[in-house]
Amino acid sequence: xxxxxxxxxxxxxxxxxxDEITLGEPGPGEVRIRVAAFGLNRxxxxxxxxxxxxxxxxxxxxxxAAGIIEALGPGVVGWQVGDRVATLYGLAMEQYGTYGEQIxxxxxxxxxxAAQQSLVDAAASWMMFxxxxxxxxxxxxxxxxAVVITAASxxxxxxxxQIANDRGAMPIAITRGRGKAAALLAQGAAHVxxxxxxxxxxxxxxxxxxxxARIVFDAVGGEPLAxxxxxxxxxxxAIVYGMLAGYTVDLMLPALxxxxxxxxxxxxxxxxxxxESRRRLVEYVQxxxxxxxxxxxxxxxxxxxxxxxxxxxxxxxxxxGKIVVTTAPVSA
Amino acid sequence: xxxxxxxxxxxxxxxxxxDEITLGEPGPGEVRIRVAAFGLNRxxxxxxxxxxxxxxxxxxxxxxAAGIIEALGPGVVGWQVGDRVATLYGLAMEQYGTYGEQIxxxxxxxxxxAAQQSLVDAAASWMMFxxxxxxxxxxxxxxxxAVVITAASxxxxxxxxQIANDRGAMPIAITRGRGKAAALLAQGAAHVxxxxxxxxxxxxxxxxxxxxARIVFDAVGGEPLAxxxxxxxxxxxAIVYGMLAGYTVDLMLPALxxxxxxxxxxxxxxxxxxxESRRRLVEYVQxxxxxxxxxxxxxxxxxxxxxxxxxxxxxxxxxxGKIVVTTAPVSA
Numbered sequence: 001x002x003x004x005x006x007x008x009x010x011x012x013x014x015x016x017x018x019d020e021i022t023l024g025e026p027g028p029g030e031v032r033i034r035v036a037a038f039g040l041n042r043x044x045x046x047x048x049x050x051x052x053x054x055x056x057x058x059x060x061x062x063x064x065a066a067g068i069i070e071a072l073g074p075g076v077v078g079w080q081v082g083d084r085v086a087t088l089y090g091l092a093m094e095q096y097g098t099y100g101e102q103i104x105x106x107x108x109x110x111x112x113x114a115a116q117q118s119l120v121d122a123a124a125s126w127m128m129f130x131x132x133x134x135x136x137x138x139x140x141x142x143x144x145x146a147v148v149i150t151a152a153s154x155x156x157x158x159x160x161x162q163i164a165n166d167r168g169a170m171p172i173a174i175t176r177g178r179g180k181a182a183a184l185l186a187q188g189a190a191h192v193x194x195x196x197x198x199x200x201x202x203x204x205x206x207x208x209x210x211x212x213a214r215i216v217f218d219a220v221g222g223e224p225l226a227x228x229x230x231x232x233x234x235x236x237x238a239i240v241y242g243m244l245a246g247y248t249v250d251l252m253l254p255a256l257x258x259x260x261x262x263x264x265x266x267x268x269x270x271x272x273x274x275x276e277s278r279r280r281l282v283e284y285v286q287x288x289x290x291x292x293x294x295x296x297x298x299x300x301x302x303x304x305x306x307x308x309x310x311x312x313x314x315x316x317x318x319x320x321g322k323i324v325v326t327t328a329p330v331s332a
Numbered sequence: 333x334x335x336x337x338x339x340x341x342x343x344x345x346x347x348x349x350x351d352e353i354t355l356g357e358p359g360p361g362e363v364r365i366r367v368a369a370f371g372l373n374r375x376x377x378x379x380x381x382x383x384x385x386x387x388x389x390x391x392x393x394x395x396x397a398a399g400i401i402e403a404l405g406p407g408v409v410g411w412q413v414g415d416r417v418a419t420l421y422g423l424a425m426e427q428y429g430t431y432g433e434q435i436x437x438x439x440x441x442x443x444x445x446a447a448q449q450s451l452v453d454a455a456a457s458w459m460m461f462x463x464x465x466x467x468x469x470x471x472x473x474x475x476x477x478a479v480v481i482t483a484a485s486x487x488x489x490x491x492x493x494q495i496a497n498d499r500g501a502m503p504i505a506i507t508r509g510r511g512k513a514a515a516l517l518a519q520g521a522a523h524v525x526x527x528x529x530x531x532x533x534x535x536x537x538x539x540x541x542x543x544x545a546r547i548v549f550d551a552v553g554g555e556p557l558a559x560x561x562x563x564x565x566x567x568x569x570a571i572v573y574g575m576l577a578g579y580t581v582d583l584m585l586p587a588l589x590x591x592x593x594x595x596x597x598x599x600x601x602x603x604x605x606x607x608e609s610r611r612r613l614v615e616y617v618q619x620x621x622x623x624x625x626x627x628x629x630x631x632x633x634x635x636x637x638x639x640x641x642x643x644x645x646x647x648x649x650x651x652x653g654k655i656v657v658t659t660a661p662v663s664a
Contacts (some may be wrong), residue, residue: 221585235602243585250582253553253575256597263595265588270567 004059004325005099011049013311016099018304023102026073029277031107033085036119037301038065038098040314040323041127042154042242047093048311060097063089063190065102066113076093076107084113085109085120088278090269099307100235101327109203109272111282124155124296124322129285131157131241131268132217136167136284137277138264139237140214143168146208148228151219152189153180153246158216158297161188164291169215174200183320187297195224196245204231212236212259222246234259241266297321303328335659337431337639338390342382345643348431350392350636355434358405363439365417367532368451369633370397370430372646372655373459374486374574379425392429398445398454399435408439416445418454420610421462431639433659441604446621456628458474461617462572463600464491464549468499469609469614470596471547471569472587475500478540479652483551483576484521485512487654490629492549493520495615498554498625501547502540506532515652519629527556536563544568544591554578562607566591573598625661630652 001022007015014290026032044061046052066086079085088109090306093301113122135141147164151157152173164171167190173189175181181192193203204213212233218225221243228250229238236259255261271277288294299319302310304327314323333354339347352532353623358364358584376393378384392423398418401411411417418440428437467473479496484505496503497520505521507513525535536545544565552559553575561570561583568591587593603609620626631651634642636659646655 004446123567151373208506240585240589243589247585249585249596250580252582253572253597254593257572257575257599259597259604260599261597263583265585265591265593267589270592 001115002100002102003304004060004101004103005062006060007048008038009059010048010055011136012049013308013315016061016307016311018307023104026071026076026104027109028299029072029076029106030073030104030166031069031076031079031085031110032071033065033067033105034070035065035098035101035103035327036065037067037123037324037326038062038100039123039127039155040310040325042314044093045311045315055094060099061092061093062098062100063087063093063099064123064127066119070102071267079107079110084111084119084122086126089127089273090272099218099304099325101304111286113116113240114286116167117289120298120301120324120326121296124298124324125285125289125294127268128155128159128290128296128322129163129294130271130281132158132163133284134239134241134266135160135163135215135217137238137271137280138266139217141167141169141215145169145214146172146211146233147215147217148172148174148213148231149217150174150190150224150228151242152184152192153217153320155297156219156241158180158187158321159294163288165185165286172204172213172268187320192303200224201231203225204228208233214240218242220245221249223249225249226251229263230255232259232261237262237264239264239266241268298324300324301326310321333435334432334560335394336433336435337394337429338392338465338514339380340390342380342387344381345640345647347380348393348639348643350639351583354410355436357546358403358408360406361408361438361440362405362436363401363408363411363417364398364403365399365435365437365443367397367399367430367433367435367659369399369656370394370432370456371455371459371487372642372657374646376425377643377647387426391426392427392431394430394432395419395425396459397430398451398456398576402434404439411439411442416451416454417442417446418458420550420604421459424605424664427664430492431657435638445616446618449621450641450657452630452633452658453628456630456656457621457626458615459600460487460491460628460654461620461626462603462613463488465603465613465616466571466573466598467492467495467547467549469551469603469612470571470598471549473499473501477546478504478536478565479547479549480504480506480536480545480563481521481549482506482556482560483574484516485630485652486525486551488551488573490519490653491626494626495620498620504536504545512652532556533559533563536560540565547571550574552577553581556583557581558583561593561595564585564591564593567593568569569594569596571596571598573600630656632656
């Protein structure tokens with residue numbers, strides 16, 4: 001028996017409940033993991049609220065967790081009971097949701113946890129760095145690139161700051177309020193723009209000496225995205241992976257054409273699904289963790305009993321970085 | 333003395349006039365060309381009408397011409413008097429406009445005309461095939477790709493049809509009226525969609541068996557572009573190089589993100605400006621002409637005395653393919 005977080009109807013954080021379940025033995029290609037910690041992501045709040053589906057109830061939830069393998073299903077090779085592992089995201093949450101003391105997961109979708117990394121940190125690493133790896137794999141970020149990062153205090157935003165710095169680029173963090181500006185500088189942002197107070201496009205042009213940003217990494221969409229695109233360098237690449245500010249953007253084509261600008265939609269699981277990209281992603285993130293260049297930033301930890309509270313906090317936008325939930329059974 | 337087409341004020345086709353000018357000797361890096369024919373492009377009508385600037389009057393005009401070198405300026409190597417050449421586009425028209433019996437041009441911006449190609453055909457080749465080469469250089473068009481081509485009866489549209497076929501792809505031509513549909517099939521389009529009569533997105537999905545288009549090559553922009561993007565395959569690439577239907581597009585970000593779609597602004601001179609892309613472009617277009625895979629389609633020829641009439645026809649949208657103007661002095 002293990003406590004698994006499920007919800008039986010769409011709704012607010014309180015629909016998340018702890019169900020006592022016997023998961024049983026892993027099926028072909030699966031392993032059972034004793035979970036030490038799982039990370040929360042915004043998309044999971046959207047899922048819980050009914051933002052996408054279809055979902056049949058009761059529904060599991062969650063994309064990332066870290067723990068210890070406790071059983072192997074038929075045909076699983078390359079893993080042993082006792083291995084410390086973290087999940088890669090991209091499986092259907094309904095079937096392979098990661099919020100729980102125990103989970104079943106596809107063995108092919110696991111990565112080993114480096115010896116020097118705690119399971120709590122491992123549960124916070126792969127979604128943030130994996131998503132921000134788009135800067136490397138799609139935008140080919142390199143030395144001197146001005147990289148504009150919106151929603152910069154999110155875990156993915158902070159991962160983007162770290163990756164930009166690791167590649168010798170110049171991360172320009174955009175945050176809505178003044179409150180997180182100092183913390184973002186401390187996290188490695190070369191510049192911070194406070195969008196509630198400043199003209200974002202003008203500041204980007206100012207910071208880049210009129211050249212504009214080579215890369216935009218945007219979680220916001222909507223009207224702010226149009227302004228960002230107006231402040232891009234020729235042949236710049238804007239990667240859009242979220243739309244907190246709106247589902248549409250009214251694009252000015254003349255600037256897009258004259259500048260030979262690329263606007264690229266991006267869903268985080270793409271790089272996991274493509275074998276070559278996944279290989280590069282895992283290699284880069286593991287190396288970055290081992291080198292100390294990539295360090296997950298955990299804002300706050302909750303225990304599994306407080307899962308509703310954890311989701312409420314997730315949606316409060318107070319955090320800087322990741323929210324992680326720990327389970328009782330194993331020490332993290 | 334030579335007749336050069338210039339305009340002394342922005343306006344309609346009639347502002348184009350023949351000025352008798354002595355061009356003089358070519359400067360450093362320049363050659364003087366006895367022009368046999370020059371090709372017309374839509375962007376030149378926009379320029380003539382005051383669509384972009386700044387321009388000081390009287391202003392030359394034109395991006396492409398073919399003829400015979402008759403004088404070399406200081407420092408020019410690799411060319412000889414008597415060579416048959418065509419111009420690459422991308423120089424400022426005000427200084428290096430190509431409409432005239434004689435022109436000065438930068439030697440570095442010339443390509444040799446293949447022995448089997450007439451100078452009239454050469455004057456019609458480089459803008460159309462060079463622009464459509466974006467399908468190869470940016471979208472990496474290949475076997476089986478569904479390639480949607482708007483403004484398909486334009487010279488660039490026809491070039492895109494030929495390039496798609498040359499690469500084993502499936503060109504889907506979009507044209508506004510039924511009038512040009514048969515001609516586009518004859519030009520090599522695998523399918524023709526008449527946008528005034530049909531639901532373009534639904535037809536694309538139907539033709540591709542629900543898969544959507546891997547590539548969109550769009551000269552139209554505006555609202556029709558949003559519909560095209562809704563009918564794209566995952567990881568598809570939409571290249572936008574014109575905006576006949578509108579300067580803005582209201583993009584739906586969810587589809588862009590879920591599909592990992594790329595929207596790429598493109599200005600035709602980019603591939604000429606980048607040495608590696610230019611090398612590939614010239615090699616591919618020359619090879620395509622020699623192999624017979626690329627054949628410029630000339631709708632109608634005018635003589636230089638009728639330049640205003642030629643521009644009127646350019647703006648009438650009656651043509652299928654290229655409009656070329658010939659000069660009196662040399663045989664084409």
